[in-house]
Amino acid sequence: MAETNSLLMMELDRMNTATEISNSKVRIEDLHKTYLVKGGRTVALQDVNLTIGKDEFIALLGPSGCGKSTLLRIISALIKPSSGKVLISDEQILAPSRDIGIVFQQAVLLPWRNILDNVLLPAEILRLDMKKARERAYQLLKMVGLEGFEKRSPNELSGGMQQRAAICRALVHNPSMLLMDEPFAALDAMTREELGFELLRIWDIEKKTIIFVTHNIPEAILLADRVVAMSPRPGRISEIIEIDLPRPRTQGMEFTPEFKAYSDFIRDKIGH
Amino acid sequence: MSQNTAAKTAPASKGEDEVLITGPRVRDAIPPVLTFVGLLILWEASCRYFEIPRWLLPSPADIYQAFRESGHELWGHSLITLYETLVGFALSIAVALPLAVIIVWSPILRRTVYPVLLALQSVPKVAVAPLLALWIGFGTLSKVLVVFLICFFPIVVGATTGLASVQPAVMDLIRSLSATQMQTFIKIRFPTAMPHIFVGLKIAITLAVIGAVIGEFVGSEEGLGYIILVSSSQARTPLAFAALVLLTVMSVILYYIVEFVEKILVPWAPRN
Numbered sequence: 450m451a452e453t454n455s456l457l458m459m460e461l462d463r464m465n466t467a468t469e470i471s472n473s474k475v476r477i478e479d480l481h482k483t484y485l486v487k488g489g490r491t492v493a494l495q496d497v498n499l500t501i502g503k504d505e506f507i508a509l510l511g512p513s514g515c516g517k518s519t520l521l522r523i524i525s526a527l528i529k530p531s532s533g534k535v536l537i538s539d540e541q542i543l544a545p546s547r548d549i550g551i552v553f554q555q556a557v558l559l560p561w562r563n564i565l566d567n568v569l570l571p572a573e574i575l576r577l578d579m580k581k582a583r584e585r586a587y588q589l590l591k592m593v594g595l596e597g598f599e600k601r602s603p604n605e606l607s608g609g610m611q612q613r614a615a616i617c618r619a620l621v622h623n624p625s626m627l628l629m630d631e632p633f634a635a636l637d638a639m640t641r642e643e644l645g646f647e648l649l650r651i652w653d654i655e656k657k658t659i660i661f662v663t664h665n666i667p668e669a670i671l672l673a674d675r676v677v678a679m680s681p682r683p684g685r686i687s688e689i690i691e692i693d694l695p696r697p698r699t700q701g702m703e704f705t706p707e708f709k710a711y712s713d714f715i716r717d718k719i720g721h
Numbered sequence: 722m723s724q725n726t727a728a729k730t731a732p733a734s735k736g737e738d739e740v741l742i743t744g745p746r747v748r749d750a751i752p753p754v755l756t757f758v759g760l761l762i763l764w765e766a767s768c769r770y771f772e773i774p775r776w777l778l779p780s781p782a783d784i785y786q787a788f789r790e791s792g793h794e795l796w797g798h799s800l801i802t803l804y805e806t807l808v809g810f811a812l813s814i815a816v817a818l819p820l821a822v823i824i825v826w827s828p829i830l831r832r833t834v835y836p837v838l839l840a841l842q843s844v845p846k847v848a849v850a851p852l853l854a855l856w857i858g859f860g861t862l863s864k865v866l867v868v869f870l871i872c873f874f875p876i877v878v879g880a881t882t883g884l885a886s887v888q889p890a891v892m893d894l895i896r897s898l899s900a901t902q903m904q905t906f907i908k909i910r911f912p913t914a915m916p917h918i919f920v921g922l923k924i925a926i927t928l929a930v931i932g933a934v935i936g937e938f939v940g941s942e943e944g945l946g947y948i949i950l951v952s953s954s955q956a957r958t959p960l961a962f963a964a965l966v967l968l969t970v971m972s973v974i975l976y977y978i979v980e981f982v983e984k985i986l987v988p989w990a991p992r993n
Contacts, residue, residue: 557890560989574898
């Protein structure tokens with residue numbers, strides 16, 4: 450009797466683990482990254498462990514040099530970790546996956562393509578059905594308020610509009626994950642805030658797992674489900690903070706005591 | 722990039738834009754044209770006033786006279802020089818562009834071939850012309866090869882620089898989509914390189930005419946270089962000047978043709 454019980458327990462345990470696995474989108478295990486530099490090596494990432502849920506909005510927050518961009522590049526398989534591994538949907542990633550969309554600090558739109566063709570670039574490279582892709586591109590551009598600008602050249606658009614187009618490009622092949630490397634850092638404060646809420650609106654329509662790198666504390670709190678605070682030398686996770694503010698997030702939340710409490714707590718943790 | 726461009730303005734009709742652009746352009750052209758005409762008048766006047774002998778420095782009127790007397794002959798020689806220039810230029814494009822692709826494609830060749838090319842670039846091509854004549858004789862081919870040698874380096878350097886000048890973020894973007902080498906070249910590297918290639922082509926085309934003339938100087942019985950050499954040794958200086966004028970005009974026209982092709986193929990290139 451005792452034996453069957455323990456077997457049952459084991460079975461239950463196994464099932465639990467299984468459900469836990471299927472609920473997580475990204476698992477980062479014992480990740481280390483060292484760079485060889487002149488006169489030795491720099492530890493860019495040390496002992497990073499993180500599990501990110503499906504459709505979760507994660508902000509990687511920290512000062513420059515804390516390895517947050519390195520972590521993002523490892524997740525997107527652009528660079529290899531020195532040790533440890535990254536699993537996406539329970540599979541270890543070794544080469545870049547088409548299930549990822551990336552947005553950089555600069556929009557990096559190609560000047561010889563109009564906005565529509567820029568958005569379609571991933572679809573072309575991945576050899577998707579272009580008719581469907583074009584439909585989706587139009588729909589995405591409409592969603593971010595760029596309807597009517599499809600045939601315009603990128604340099605005719607403002608920085609904020611270019612970045613909106615870059616977000617559409619990251620979404621056109623319908624990846625389940627969006628990796629954003631300080632996407633709004635080059636924009637002025639007002640455009641930055643506007644695009645933040647825009648992103649939340651998009652995330653509401655198109656459920657994605659988002660990893661959003663930033664060094665802006667209010668931005669991280671306002672957008673994310675969880676803020677992963679990182680600290681430099683060596684780059685490591687210093688604290689993971691669950692942001693329990695209701696959704697949809699609004700501009701006014703920035704002035705609530707809860708928001709300020711989060712902000713103070715995080716500032717304290719990353720030693721700012 | 723251009724954060725504050727008024728991108729939301731209604732699309733202005735093209736005609737209006739062009740009026741705005743051409744208006745100042747015509748006005749900009751007036752001062753240099755007037756200066757040029759003034760210099761011609763000054764030249765003519767000083768030749769007459771100081772009674773400078775025709776064989777020493779012919780006046781514009783003397784040069785015009787030489788055109789009237791030997792127009793037909795000059796035309797034939799111009800075509801020969803033009804032919805040598807164009808064939809040599811085309812040949813250098815046909816060799817330089819594939820070589821640039823190979824250099825950028827293969828890291829090994831980049832490290833082995835490219836430094837050698839850069840070193841060879843400093844060999845004075847003018848000094849090689851007599852050797853070429855020695856090796857392959859005084860036919861058209863030796864002139865074509867001088868043109869080829871002189872055009873080759875600016876094009877290969879421009880193309881190699883251009884193909885390798887893709888922004889790191891753009892490379893990350895297409896690597897994250899697992900683009901093939903072929904896709905990278907066709908969709909990204911070539912368009913990126915186009916403005917650089919045209920910088921090389923514009924330098925090359927002005928040098929090309931010089932190359933043909935040098936080839937003709939070394940040993941030839943036809944072409945504008947031959948005319949200059951012969952007529953100046955016979956003190957028929959107005960004819961030498963007429964040939965010089967034709968060479969200049971040819972050079973300028975070829976340059977503008979290349980620039981015109983650039984405007985069509987590379988409308989996104991930065992211009993001042």
